[in-house]
Amino acid sequence: MTKTIAIIGSGFSSLAASCYLSQQGNKVTIYEKNESIGGRARQFKKDGFTFDMGPSWYWMPDVFEKFFSDFGKNTSDYYELIKLNPAYRVYFGINDFINIYDNIDAIKTTFEGIEKGSGSKLEAFIHQAKSNYDIAIKDLVYRPGVSPLELITPQTALKLNQFFGTVSSDIRKKFKNERLIQILEFPVLFLGAKPTKTPSFYNFMNYADFGLGTWHPKTGMFDVVRGIEKLAIELGVTIETNASIEKIIVENKTATGIIINGKTIKADIIVSGADYQHTETLLDETHRCYSAKYWESRIFAPSSLLFFVGFNKKIENITHHALFFDVDFNQHAADIYDDPKWPEAPLFYANFPSKTDASAAPNGMESGFFLIPLAPGIKDTEELREEYFEKIITRFEELTQQKIRNNIIFKRSFCKNDFVADYNAYKGNAYGMANTLLQTAFLRPKLKSKKVRNLFFTGQLTVPGPGVPPALISGKLVAELIHQSLRS
Template sequence: MKNKITIIGSGFSAMAASCYLAKSGHEVTVYEKNASIGGRARQMKKEGFTFDMGPSWYWMPDVFERFFADFGKETTDYYELIKLSPAYRVYYGIDDFITIADNLEEIIGTFENIEKGSGILLKNFMAEAKSNYDIAIKDLVYRPGVSALELITPQTAMKVGQFFSNISKDVRKKFKNKRLIQILEFPVLFLGAKPSDTPSFYSFMNYADFGLGTWHPKTGMFDVVRAMESLATELGVKFETNANIEKIIVENKVAKAIVVNGQTIHSDVILSGADYHHTETLLDQEHRAYSEKYWDSRVFAPSSLLFYVGFNKKIDNISHHALFFDVDFYQHAKDIYDEPQWPKEPLFYANFPSITDETAAPEGMESAFFLVPLAPGISDTEALREEYFDKIIERFESLTKQSVRNNIIFKESFCKNDFVSEYNSYKGNAYGMANTLLQTAFLRPKLKSKKVNNLYFTGQLTVPGPGVPPALISGKLVSELINKQFSEQ
């Protein structure tokens, strides 16, 4: 007998779960509140320009391959990948930047040229990072966070000290050059916490960066959304958009139905890929597993101020991905995590997909988005957005030695208030809950509700954590728990 499964949201984790559950023979329907699928990975088109609205870094290609392989497919069945060369560029000042190559050998050479002796240190550091990657991404993250015992293996027992040190401390033991230190600390920002609060074991992110490289789906990250929608549809999944979930109905501590645009839809299992905190507000108070005090005490990954910009000319002296670290890296981190406020001097990231993908902008033009990491929960006004656009575009012009402001055809902003209104995101966070030591694996919110039967969760606030590859894994993990429930009935 087919079980009817309702999935709330259509982000990567929800779509991954829909594929696994449909493959297992269940009747699966995905309900998305917005007009298009993809969650935070939606696409925006305007005046001939195309923008990925959310994730823009394609790292850990092996995780994507493993996902599609679970269905007898390959990524090449759906989209083409381009390895970016260079991977990215980091700006520290005028005529002062470091270009990260697309292979480890050249990166080692770059380090050696900047700090004598650092090449061999990086080689050794990366060997350890690869070992951690093999343990974490090929094994540990595919465990559902049910018990602390999941983390205890012969391999992790040998690395127990790495869970009680941190990335920042480890990097500084080996490298002295400030710029090299920042480059090595940068990848863990994807985990949503300061390097000084991120366990050393997470150096596997450095292997994801330097070891596996930075890739780009030929026409953008939305290629992956299309691929997953295509696979899900092949497997029989149905998608409903403009479907706002108003309530989850619980009877005798069992999730029974959702209310969508005023209509009650019954289901055997309800799985939410929407914001975990928001989903619990759809339940009556007594059915919520986590209190407001709990959520307020968690360390959340940053929110973001984003600008989607169309330029009427090609931009010089830039790479597909560019990081602007010409101001105090640690002060900006402090403004996010320690004393939440708008940063006085913001670091920022710029992405120019039209350098790689000619469909991203009309001929002779450039599409770009700029991102400033911000503390979640802070004020967000149009005036502040404009003030910060002026700050970053002025520095961008100076550091890349060109005038671009008068070449802007349009710009669209997206910030904390939009994360709340568009994605019901707790405090407007952009990346979920940070992977600090006390928010890792079994210490994260559970995939299975602790108070309501037949109610499950997936996505960046639960296991394994923030990022697109972890989202795919989260969808697999929750589908396995759901299938286990049915097999035991």
């Protein structure tokens, strides 16, 4: 029987859920508060420059392929992918950087040249990471987090010890060079927690990095948003923008509709891909599953200070993706997780999409995206934003041996206050809830409300966690739960 389903938000998880739910034969409408779809993965254009506003790393291409194959399609039916080589560069000082190339043999050679014997150690480490990846991505993450028994399989039983060690301790047992250690610790930052707090099992992210490589959709990550939007529309999904949700209507403990811009929209089922904590504020308090105290006690992934910058010349000595680890990695992590404050000396990330995609900037110019991870809930002012822009641009000029400050045509900043205003993000978080041991799988907020029938959730605050591939998986999981609930 066809059901009317209203989906709140149009990020990756919502778009994915809409495709699966429509494929099941339901009448599905997405309601997005902003004027553009994509959630955190929106696109920003100005004066001939184009920027992805959120995710910019295309990892785990197999997850994207699996998503489209569920509808008899391929990613190539919707967008073109380019494998980056080098995948990225990591700066540690002036004329001191390491390139991570697009194949494991080249990466082994790089490691061996820095620390004798590390090439063979890396091969063994990545072999273990691939084993974990096969278990996690091909099995565990496609489970809905309903029961702890989901984690108990013959494969995970053999790796039980890896849920109690940490990624950092495992890496440090094998490698001694601090630069190599930081490169190997970097991928788990996508999970939103310190490497010293992330279970060893999550070293599968190193296979996602070195084994599967770093890709770039031809004109940016928004190509993927457009691709899934096109698929959704082909499947019959309706999308409405500028549709701000004011209330979720509950009658007899059952969700029956939503109020949008003062208008009541009836629906048989409500799915929220918006911020989980914010979504529950759209309910009367008696219908909420998680208290303010609960949210306060959770470990959230960082917020970010972002800059979108247009340059009137080509930038030299830089790759598409670049990480600047020339300051104390551990101190910056402590400033995010242990004693939340603005870091005195921040690590930062720079992305120059016009190095790969000529259409991202006018001819002879460059588009640059800079990101500083910050503690969620931190004070955010224009003065602080400017202070930190000066910090990173000064270091960027020193480390890449060039002057660029006077070549800036424009810049736009985006920080904690904007994450709250545009995405209703709890404490202005950028990546959701961290995947620590006590916030994994069934220990995360549930896909299905325990107090309100026909109310479901999807996205980075629920199962399986932060990141674009997990968001696609989350959309599939919630659609499967809904399908099961309709059959029961």
